[in-house]
Amino acid sequence: MTHSMIACEEAQRLASERLDGALAAAQAALLDAHLAACADCRAVATDLARLRTATARLPALTPSRDLWDGIAARLATPVVPLRATRATRMRPSVRRLAAAAVIMVAATAGGTWMIATRSANRMSQPVAGPRLRPQLVAVADQKGIAAYEDAIAHLRDIVARRRGDLDAKTIAVLDTNLKVIDHAIAECAAALAADPASTVLAEQLNRVYDAKLALLRSAALLPSHT
Amino acid sequence: MQALPQPVTLDQLRVDDAVLAARGDRRAFERLYRDHVARIFTLCVRMVGERARAEELTQDVFVRAWEKLEQFRGNAAFGTWLHRLAVNVVLNDRQSEKRRRDRHDDGVGDMDALSHGEVRPLALPELGIDLEAAIAALPPGARQVFVLHDIEGYTHEEIAAMLGVGSGGCKAQLHRARMLLRAALNR
Ligand SMILES: [Zn+2]
Numbered sequence: 001m002t003h004s005m006i007a008c009e010e011a012q013r014l015a016s017e018r019l020d021g022a023l024a025a026a027q028a029a030l031l032d033a034h035l036a037a038c039a040d041c042r043a044v045a046t047d048l049a050r051l052r053t054a055t056a057r058l059p060a061l062t063p064s065r066d067l068w069d070g071i072a073a074r075l076a077t078p079v080v081p082l083r084a085t086r087a088t089r090m091r092p093s094v095r096r097l098a099a100a101a102v103i104m105v106a107a108t109a110g111g112t113w114m115i116a117t118r119s120a121n122r123m124s125q126p127v128a129g130p131r132l133r134p135q136l137v138a139v140a141d142q143k144g145i146a147a148y149e150d151a152i153a154h155l156r157d158i159v160a161r162r163r164g165d166l167d168a169k170t171i172a173v174l175d176t177n178l179k180v181i182d183h184a185i186a187e188c189a190a191a192l193a194a195d196p197a198s199t200v201l202a203e204q205l206n207r208v209y210d211a212k213l214a215l216l217r218s219a220a221l222l223p224s225h226t
Numbered sequence: 227m228q229a230l231p232q233p234v235t236l237d238q239l240r241v242d243d244a245v246l247a248a249r250g251d252r253r254a255f256e257r258l259y260r261d262h263v264a265r266i267f268t269l270c271v272r273m274v275g276e277r278a279r280a281e282e283l284t285q286d287v288f289v290r291a292w293e294k295l296e297q298f299r300g301n302a303a304f305g306t307w308l309h310r311l312a313v314n315v316v317l318n319d320r321q322s323e324k325r326r327r328d329r330h331d332d333g334v335g336d337m338d339a340l341s342h343g344e345v346r347p348l349a350l351p352e353l354g355i356d357l358e359a360a361i362a363a364l365p366p367g368a369r370q371v372f373v374l375h376d377i378e379g380y381t382h383e384e385i386a387a388m389l390g391v392g393s394g395g396c397k398a399q400l401h402r403a404r405m406l407l408r409a410a411l412n413r
Pocket of ligand 1: 007008009011034038039040041042
């Protein structure tokens with residue numbers, strides 16, 4: 001320890017530690033005093049900082065071969081439980097929520113209809129749309145789904161009549177989005193058919209239907225092209 | 227001017243693959259594998275320092291994930307859950323190999339060897355490739371702590387819990403690893 005109050009070994013340890021967060025003031029002062037006087041430890045501190053930077057930049061590595069087949073061969077065959085009674089396993093809470101959904105979907109569809117009608121009547125200002133239903137509602141029974149489908153049919157009708165008002169780009173995005181959403185609905189409905197008791201899947205289906213409603217609703221509310 | 231509806235993608239709307247996989251959907255699980263394999267393999271390589279062994283361990287990790295997926299509740303992100311699982315798989319493997327392989331990973335003995343090398347600053351640009359090799363050459367104990375802390379971003383407390391050591395020992399190993407890497411790269 002030729003330079004100051006702490007030994008080089010200790011100074012280097014502190015320099016390393018400082019890379020991970022602040023040192024206590026007293027320790028920092030000791031370290032700085034040492035570094036000011038010791039070129040060796042300054043070099044170490046600089047290198048450690050460079051090393052840290054280089055480490056953060058290391059790229060991800062990839063295996064030399066596809067490992068999936070080896071994995072797939074080791075996966076136990078899934079046991080698919082047979083469900084004798086498919087539709088009767090809905091939890092009561094889901095049922096109650098479904099009933100709520102029927103009412104809310106009907107209400108928002110009605111509101112949208114009124115505003116869309118007004119906007120179709122050449123309102124020059126963009127119309128503030130009704131707020132999207134914020135909370136998640138599980139509607140994974142036939143009644144809930146039917147309510148959604150009703151509202152959707154309603155909105156589709158409005159949008160179909162407005163097609164002439166909308167520009168080509170908007171219509172293209174709208175159609176693509178609807179296709180994607182319908183695909184997701186089919187996928188989700190299939191999963192739910194295999195596992196009707198799953199609230200996760202029910203909520204997911206609900207979310208996808210919400211996306212569809214929101215999309216159609218916004219299309220119905222878009223100000224006219226001209 | 228019309229506000230265009232934003233394009234949506236199926237990924238935003240589809241059922242979470244982890245949920246599907248937990249219910250036995252192999253195709254969903256394969257998608258999860260494709261999404262996460264690079265990150266898991268990278269962790270394994272750096273933890274064990276050998277590509278071939280890392281490939282085997284990566285497979286072990288995904289097989290284990292498949293078996294335990296039912297326990298994944300979707301509270302954490304799947305990637306985080308899988309990463310933790312991978313760390314466990316690697317560490318358990320190391321515990322079994324420790325007896326066989328690392329007889330000279332005994333602490334701080336090699337610190338002396340690197341105290342007073344020549345003082346030449348490390349050149350960053352060429353550091354990347356050498357750095358991988360230098361990490362692989364670290365003694366296993368120091369390598370694990372270095373990878374978990376400096377690369378994977380776990381805290382000393384988390385690492386100490388994973389390794390079953392005190393966080394003081396963990397810090398010492400990290401410093402040791404960094405000094406060894408510096409020495410290796412300055413050579
Ligand atoms: Zn010094």
